[in-house]
Amino acid sequence: MKVIRGGHNASASTPWSEHFTGTAWMDLVLREQLGEEGDGELVVTTVTFTPGVRTHWHRHEGGQLLLVVAGHGWVGSRDGGTQVVSAGDVIWTPPGEEHWHGATNTTTLTHVAVTLGETRWFDEVVDVIPSP
Ligand code: MN
Numbered sequence: 001m002k003v004i005r006g007g008h009n010a011s012a013s014t015p016w017s018e019h020f021t022g023t024a025w026m027d028l029v030l031r032e033q034l035g036e037e038g039d040g041e042l043v044v045t046t047v048t049f050t051p052g053v054r055t056h057w058h059r060h061e062g063g064q065l066l067l068v069v070a071g072h073g074w075v076g077s078r079d080g081g082t083q084v085v086s087a088g089d090v091i092w093t094p095p096g097e098e099h100w101h102g103a104t105n106t107t108t109l110t111h112v113a114v115t116l117g118e119t120r121w122f123d124e125v126v127d128v129i130p131s132p
Helices: none
Strands: 014-016 024-033 042-047 058-060 066-079 081-086 090-093 097-105 111-116 117-123
Touching: 024 090, 042 066, 058 097
Parallel strands: none
Antiparallel strands: 014 024, 024 042, 042 111, 058 117, 066 081, 066 090, 066 097, 066 111
16 A cells, blocks of 8 residues: 555656647656556556647557546547546546547646556647637
8 A cells, every 4th residue: 555645746747748739747646567567557647738738649558547637628539529628527538549638728727647558649639629
């Protein structure tokens, strides 16, 4: 058992722009090996997207749970279109499903991301962004 006080490890927030349309800010909460070597990792992060910042298309080998804790944003998938999400919303993306997430054009979005296994990145989202 591990108790993590306050969700942050007293380290500086990390700017993250590779595979994003701008800079998102990430705080690592937890990183744990799953099962045996080669079974992948569980990674928990708190991510804050500034207005207009979104991920590129990507997928997670073991799926991903997003818990929206503040602000408003969008999530999109190849089949499910684009949806607005707000604080309190919970989004489960199954293993391998291509998707993206991020802030609307006018608001920030903060979510906790529980990510299972490796993430594979693809192109920027271009044609499915809702109008502001
Ligand atoms: Mn994701």
